[in-house]
Amino acid sequence: MLGVFQGVSPYLSVSECDDICPALRDTVDLFISGSHEAYIEQVEKYNQNPNVLETADTLKNCVDEKLTAEDKQNALSALNKIYSSSLC
Template sequence: MTRAGALLLLCTALLLIAGGKCDDDLCPALRDTIDLFISGSHEAYIKQVEKYNQNSDVLETANTLKSCNDEKLTPQDKQDALSALNKIYSSSLC
């Protein structure tokens, strides 16, 4: 995947984070899930999603998206995405 793909992931993460008021339980869990999606193992990501949603369609979609992510993003794309996310996380708006 190109850097544009990584940017798309970042925009999605930003929408999830900035989409509403986060409480102390939601934001860390969301951050963990996004980090696992980008650079975690397939199994760890699916277990994280299962904590919050056991719907078979959601789990199947999560499985498909994670597989696509793992196949298409290069290690540099993943590092770029994580670096940008760290900047977002450290923002006073987050």
């Protein structure tokens, strides 16, 4: 996920946001419930910096070790409410 944010301007137009949102959503979904390998591959698409990849690896390990299946489902449900908002 970190790789997706690096270099993204806070002043994106609506059309630029539409292009970024699917990738960001995919990355967040993989971070929460995807396989470790799939998440790291997704981050690598956007950033090959070894420090970013190491941090992504550490964070994904933490999520996988600490969050229960119910925790992950609750997080995805909350995100789906955000994604379906007219403000998103």
